Amino acid sequence: MSKRIKLPRPVSVSEVLKKVLKPADLLVTQQRAQIRAAWERIISDQLRAQTRLVDYQRKVLWVEVQSSLWMQELQFLKSKILADLNEILGPGVVNDLRFRIGAE
Numbered sequence: 001m002s003k004r005i006k007l008p009r010p011v012s013v014s015e016v017l018k019k020v021l022k023p024a025d026l027l028v029t030q031q032r033a034q035i036r037a038a039w040e041r042i043i044s045d046q047l048r049a050q051t052r053l054v055d056y057q058r059k060v061l062w063v064e065v066q067s068s069l070w071m072q073e074l075q076f077l078k079s080k081i082l083a084d085l086n087e088i089l090g091p092g093v094v095n096d097l098r099f100r101i102g103a104e
Helices: 013-020 023-042 068-089
Strands: 051-057 060-065 096-101
Touching: 023 051, 023 068, 060 068, 068 096
Parallel strands: 060 096
Antiparallel strands: 051 060
8 A cells, every 4th residue: 555645734725715716706706696686676576487597608698488488578578678787787797688498
C-alpha cells in the first residue's frame, strides 16, 4: 500500500469557495433572482400557475408552459411582458422571451 501524501495544512471551505465561485457567478445569480421577482410582479396568478422560468442566457429568458394554449396566450402578451420587464429591470437585461411546452 502506498503512503499517504501529507498536505501542508487543511484547506478552509471559504478558500475552496473563493476558487470555485467567481464574482461573476454571484452577479448572475442576483440577476436571475431580480428577473424572477420582476416576472412574478408582471404575470398574473393564473398565468404564473401555468409557467416556469427555466433558463436565462444571452439576454433571452426561456419560459416553460403547460400547453400550447398558454404558449399562444403568452405570445400575444410577449411585447407587453418585455416592455414591463425592461421598465422594472432596466433596458437590455431581457431582450427576448422564448416559450416551450414542458412536461409535467
